[in-house]
Amino acid sequence: MFIFGLFLMLTWGHMLATDCRTALLFSKTEAYRAIFPHLQHQLYLNHAAVSPLSSRIVRAIQDYLAERSEWDVENYTTRLLPTLHSARQRVASFIHCEPHQLAFVPNTSYALNILAQGLKWQSGDRILLHEREFPANVYPFLNLRKHGIEIDFVSSRQGQILLDDIEAKLTPRTRLVSMSYVQFLTGFRIDLAALAELCHRHGALVSIDAIQALGAMPIDFKRSGIDFLAAGCHKWAMSPMGIGIMVMTDALLEQLETPFVGWLSVEDGWDFFNYGQDLLDDARRHELGTQNWIGLVGLNEAFAMFHELGSETIAEKLLLLSSHLCQRLQEEGFRTAFVAEKQHCSGIVSIQGLDNPSAVQQQLMQAHIEVSTREGLLRVSPHFYNTIDDLEQFLAQLKAIVQPKPIYR
Structure with missing residues (x-):
């Protein structure tokens, strides 16, 4: 009788704690x-x-536009650079990557093209994708077929992508596996760490389209073990259109060629006629020129809110x-x-x-x-x-x- 009573107390206690946590949430x-x-x-x-x-983002953008219109017109050093630094720090800490591993890009497609065009391919190399993947995570790799790269597709089962099915599709020539963290059609969320461990065991890099997860599901870039992440920020990240992120490991940063360069890809873009400069040694080399400042102002405020919530x-x-x-x-x-x-x-x-x-x-x-x-x-x-x-x-x-x-x- 005592044991049964204790069981009831523990059960009720757990239910009460759960209800309290839900109420607080x-x-x-x-x-x-x-x-x-x-x-x-x-x-x-x-x-x-x-x-x-949100009204917070709208207000931040309106303040920026008013400043550019009425007061500090060329506000690059007084407003824009601090905003860029703040946004990079906020996003990096939110997804647990290093700031130097992160670049701001226009969208997911741009980031995935940087990866596709930057890897050193050999004819006969293979890439594995999901058969019902969003096209942004397909076309950049299909474009490599003209160089002799083969594209394989893995099927899902009742909306789920199984690691066993992925492993069955891996070959000794598979160089890259590119998947969405969350599938846009069904909402299926893949285990990033398990996917990375599997692919690395077979010698393949892992690229993740995180547009349906950033701002919604936890992302720990470092602990996940993935090599590359791309995400536009106008969906769950609640930011303006035309701003996104690209993240890569230090190892991939060293390995990846830079297919596109601009005046801000080098160590000192303001040293205009010094054409012999080296490229930046971090992901910022892919931020070629003028940023989408309205997008960054909004993103900076959005991630301030995300940090408040956790x-x-x-x-x-x-x-x-x-x-x-x-x-x-x-x-x-x-x-x-x-x-x-x-x-x-x-x-x-x-x-x-x-x-x-x-x-x-x-x-x-x-x-x-x-x-x-x-x-x-x-x-x-x-x-x-x-x-x-x-x-x-x-x-x-x-x-x-x-x-x-x-x-x-």
């Missing part, structure tokens, strides 16, 4: 809803496409939301694109089996609820400031639009 993120004015007009669940800009808080809230949504969808008779353990889930939940997902999306939009359709799936992607009530509002409207098909077991 929602309380911490709830405060940030005030800086997203779009919430007054719509329910936005489409962060896997593009995120709304990557673990953001991820925990998102996984709680996606878990709730998956469970409720199943209860209501809808089918998700994949069912997996928590470590493979993300902020994306995609619904399959709808007869006309585009029509459903349009009707949701008329009800001021924004999601997206991708390849026959209805994709739902809340962010940390969304709530359970938001998801229930979405579900109620979805049920009003479409009658779910029964799930036979």
Whole structure:
């Protein structure tokens, strides 16, 4: 009897602690809803496409533009360089890389082209990709076929990419494996450390497209063991369009050729006529010229907010939301694109089996609820400031639009 009573006490204690933690988590993120004015007009669940800009970011950009317009017009040293330094430090510490390993780029595609064009290839080398990868992580490598590079594709099983299937596709000539951390279509999240260990054991480098994870799921570049990471910042990273990051290990930095150079690729770009300068010895050599300063100002403010929250808080809230949504969808008779353990889930939940997902999306939009359709799936992607009530509002409207098909077991 005593043991049973102790068991009940421990169980209730665990449940109470979990409930308290959840309440604190929602309380911490709830405060940030005030800086997203779009919430007054719509329910936005489409962060896997593009995120709304917070009022903090808008204000930071407006201040910068006013300064450039009225006061300190050539504010390169007084405003821009400090912003660049701050942004580099904030992003680097958030994803656990060294600042010198990080370069700011226009987008994911640009970064992946730097990798594709910078590696020293030999005819017959092979690259392994996922068969339903976002095109930004495909075309830069397909472009190498003209040099005799072979491209292999690995399939997924019920929305999941299995390490055993990746290993079966690796050959002695596989030089590079390029995957998304989070798949844009299904939301499947791969184990970066396990992927890196597997590929390195077979002599292949690992490149990661992290656009669907940066600002949503924790990234520890150093501990993961991956070699290269690229991510645009206009989705979960909640920054303006046209700004992204590229990160590489020191070993890859030494190995990678520099396919494009500009006046800021060298040690002192302001020593204009000294054409004999060496390139910078870090990732900044790939920042060729004038930056997207509006993008950087916004990114700097976005990552200030992320540091306030912490990557673990953001991820925990998102996984709680996606878990709730998956469970409720199943209860209501809808089918998700994949069912997996928590470590493979993300902020994306995609619904399959709808007869006309585009029509459903349009009707949701008329009800001021924004999601997206991708390849026959209805994709739902809340962010940390969304709530359970938001998801229930979405579900109620979805049920009003479409009658779910029964799930036979």
